[in-house]
Amino acid sequence: MDTPSPRPAPIEPVPTPTSQRFWDALGEGRVELQQCDDCSSWIYYPRSRCSNCLSANLTWRPIAGTGTLSTFTVARQPTTPAFADVDELILGVVELDEGPKMTTSLEYVASADVVIGMRLAPVFVAVGEHTVLRHRPA
Numbered sequence: 748m749d750t751p752s753p754r755p756a757p758i759e760p761v762p763t764p765t766s767q768r769f770w771d772a773l774g775e776g777r778v779e780l781q782q783c784d785d786c787s788s789w790i791y792y793p794r795s796r797c798s799n800c801l802s803a804n805l806t807w808r809p810i811a812g813t814g815t816l817s818t819f820t821v822a823r824q825p826t827t828p829a830f831a832d833v834d835e836l837i838l839g840v841v842e843l844d845e846g847p848k849m850t851t852s853l854e855y856v857a858s859a860d861v862v863i864g865m866r867l868a869p870v871f872v873a874v875g876e877h878t879v880l881r882h883r884p885a
């Protein structure tokens with residue numbers, strides 16, 4: 748388990764029957780996504796049907812969780828008192844190697860060193876009884 752940059756505790760995830768496997772995998776240090784058995788599309792966020800062909804034949808598969816930074820922003824102005832001691836949060840969108848894009852926070856990097864297109868690797872961060880996914884430079 749990695750140690751993330753200091754920040755207020757985020758709201759703990761609330762798994763649903765559809766997303767439970769995603770959260771369980773993160774808790775075990777893996778990233779798993781659903782893949783459609785009919786059209787091979789990778790799916791994120793977890794759903795009961797394929798976002799491409801609407802098939803219900805989806806299989807969970809482990810992936811590396813690596814990808815490329817598509818875009819990012821740096822939040823420096825605290826929006827609530829809980830963030831008063833946080834210098835900056837780097838919020839981004841990672842395009843996973845399998846194709847889906849997910850929002851993420853970047854860890855272990857200064858905002859001045861962040862470049863669109865940089866390779867990213869997963870960071871698993873414990874939050875209460877769950878684990879959330881962030882990213883760091885690969």
Ligand SMILES: [Zn+2]
Pocket residue numbers: 783784785786787788797798799800801802
């Ligand atoms: Zn499909």
